[in-house]
Amino acid sequence: MVLAELGGSISRALTRMSSATVVDENVFRECLNEIARALMQADVRFKMVCDLQANIKKSVNLEALATGTNKRRIIETAVGKELCKMLDPGKPAFVPKKGKPNVVMFVGLQGSGKTTTCTKYAHYHQRKGFKPSLVCADTFRAGAFDQLKQNATKAKIPFYGSYMESDPVKIAVEGLEKFRQEKSDLIIIDTSGRHMQEAALFEEMRQVAEATKPDLVIFVMDGSIGQAAFDQAQAFKQSAAVGAVIITKLDGHAKGGGALSAVAATKSPVIFIGTGEHIDEFDVFNVEPFVGRLLGRGDLPGLLDKMESIVPADQQSELVAKLAEGAFTLRLMYEQFQNLLKMGPMGQIFSMLPGFSSELMPKGQEKQSKEKIKRYMTIMDSMTAAELDSKNPKLMTESRILRVARGSGRQVKDVTDMLEEYKRLAKMWSKLNVSKLIPPNGKMSDQAIQKMLKALPPQVVQQMGGKSAFEALVKQMGGGKDMSKMLAAMKGGA
Numbered sequence: 398m399v400l401a402e403l404g405g406s407i408s409r410a411l412t413r414m415s416s417a418t419v420v421d422e423n424v425f426r427e428c429l430n431e432i433a434r435a436l437m438q439a440d441v442r443f444k445m446v447c448d449l450q451a452n453i454k455k456s457v458n459l460e461a462l463a464t465g466t467n468k469r470r471i472i473e474t475a476v477g478k479e480l481c482k483m484l485d486p487g488k489p490a491f492v493p494k495k496g497k498p499n500v501v502m503f504v505g506l507q508g509s510g511k512t513t514t515c516t517k518y519a520h521y522h523q524r525k526g527f528k529p530s531l532v533c534a535d536t537f538r539a540g541a542f543d544q545l546k547q548n549a550t551k552a553k554i555p556f557y558g559s560y561m562e563s564d565p566v567k568i569a570v571e572g573l574e575k576f577r578q579e580k581s582d583l584i585i586i587d588t589s590g591r592h593m594q595e596a597a598l599f600e601e602m603r604q605v606a607e608a609t610k611p612d613l614v615i616f617v618m619d620g621s622i623g624q625a626a627f628d629q630a631q632a633f634k635q636s637a638a639v640g641a642v643i644i645t646k647l648d649g650h651a652k653g654g655g656a657l658s659a660v661a662a663t664k665s666p667v668i669f670i671g672t673g674e675h676i677d678e679f680d681v682f683n684v685e686p687f688v689g690r691l692l693g694r695g696d697l698p699g700l701l702d703k704m705e706s707i708v709p710a711d712q713q714s715e716l717v718a719k720l721a722e723g724a725f726t727l728r729l730m731y732e733q734f735q736n737l738l739k740m741g742p743m744g745q746i747f748s749m750l751p752g753f754s755s756e757l758m759p760k761g762q763e764k765q766s767k768e769k770i771k772r773y774m775t776i777m778d779s780m781t782a783a784e785l786d787s788k789n790p791k792l793m794t795e796s797r798i799l800r801v802a803r804g805s806g807r808q809v810k811d812v813t814d815m816l817e818e819y820k821r822l823a824k825m826w827s828k829l830n831v832s833k834l835i836p837p838n839g840k841m842s843d844q845a846i847q848k849m850l851k852a853l854p855p856q857v858v859q860q861m862g863g864k865s866a867f868e869a870l871v872k873q874m875g876g877g878k879d880m881s882k883m884l885a886a887m888k889g890g891a
């Protein structure tokens with residue numbers, strides 16, 4: 398996503414400024430201009446960029462900058478504060494409460510991703526224990542009901558709609574009645590979209606809202622619409638009581654600056670972002686971690702949460718214990734590969750690490766690595782339990798390699814490549830001596846960090862932003878618990 402590039406540009410502007418010998422008005426102005434250029438390239442509205450620049454100028458005391466030791470930090474804080482202010486309208490969105498008949502209505506232009514997002518929103522709340530339901534009040538687009546029906550069936554969410562009825566208000570009211578009786582506590586109404594903002598669309602939206610009295614109206618906006626975002630969001634706000642925004646398609650070429658514009662235009666917070674077509678490609682949006690990522694500060698709590706969801710807490714210590722025994726088996730490697738695949742795009746993971754940017758993962762490399770991991774896993778699927786659990790690398794004789802190659806439909810070379818990778822990882826883990834490296838509850842010592850640095854392949858350290866970025870990361874991760882969580886989820890990537 399292009400937002401990562403925005404983060405990279407802002408970080409570079411700050412680094413250039415902080416490395417200047419004297420920070421005078423010119424250097425400061427140049428830094429702000431560079432940040433402004435980056436924001437405009439990301440489709441943030443011109444007026445918003447000007448306001449941001451003016452506010453930062455006002456809040457930074459140049460004299461303090463001249464004498465201050467941490468110039469970067471002072472400006473970074475000011476930039477961060479202003480970006481947060483842009484994204485935080487100051488009032489939180491309505492949050493559905495379990496057990497109450499919450500009604501949420503979705504509005505947006507045709508093709509913005511409204512129908513897909515309704516299901517993602519329902520699915521997200523279903524996993525949180527809600528009893529959601531979906532009503533298709535889109536009678537404008539032929540096929541809208543089929544799409545919602547298909548999505549809802551896949552996600553096992555009750556739905557309501559009609560092929561015959563052409564009055565969206567009637568369908569919305571009937572759906573509402575039905576699901577209220579069925580005690581659904583989150584009734585989601587999908588409304589029609591149009592190709593353009595036009596009177597008929599807004600009138601229909603107004604009528605549906607009047608008849609259903611939603612607790613929350615969510616405006617869904619395609620993240621790639623660019624500079625038109627502000628006007629579009631404002632037009633919707635003027636016709637419906639928009640209370641929250643969801644930005645979709647932030648996985649593609651979306652520059653993302655529209656998110657800032659939509660907040661400004663609707664005075665409503667962004668609550669989720671869509672990052673793909675799949676039902677799970679839907680993330681809660683929080684302002685501070687998002688801005689932190691833009692400034693290259695990372696999102697450690699987000700990263701740790703993500704890791705915890707991949708390797709449950711009770712399995713982390715088990716994994717570290719196995720590593721501490723020096724028992725790095727093929728099965729362990731297989732499990733790590735599974736974790737890696739579950740982690741999602743590496744670029745996204747990188748952007749959560751302080752000082753890193755998803756730009757670090759070259760385009761194309763990610764796909765290749767994923768394919769390689771999947772290939773290795775297919776090969777391991779043809780191995781016996783004894784082979785997977787063996788601690789003896791010599792067990793894999795020529796005849797066994799031949800058998801595995803035949804069984805998995807791969808070349809002998811693919812099997813030997815996989816075994817080489819295994820040996821490399823096993824060697825790395827034995828060098829790391831996990832039990833000494835991470836005391837059960839204590840922090841890693843400087844000595845242990847240096848040891849870890851030596852054991853990791855140089856290209857991994859480089860990918861992680863270099864030696865000092867790695868040291869800072871490990872220190873920031875603090876105690877052994879967080880480190881083991883990180884190791885448990887990431888060790889396969891080495």
Ligand SMILES: Nc1nc2c(ncn2[C@@H]2O[C@H](COP(=O)(O)OP(=O)(O)OP(=O)(O)O)[C@@H](O)[C@H]2O)c(=O)[nH]1
Nearest residue numbers: 507508509510511512513590645646671672673674
């Ligand atoms: N890549 C990507 N595609 C998305 C995302 N959200 C939705 N889409 C895709 O965008 C297209 C349009 O989505 P819909 O949900 O049909 O759009 P809509 O706004 O409901 O359209 P109408 O019902 O015609 O108003 C579909 O192909 C979706 O799969 C997203 O976050 N990322």
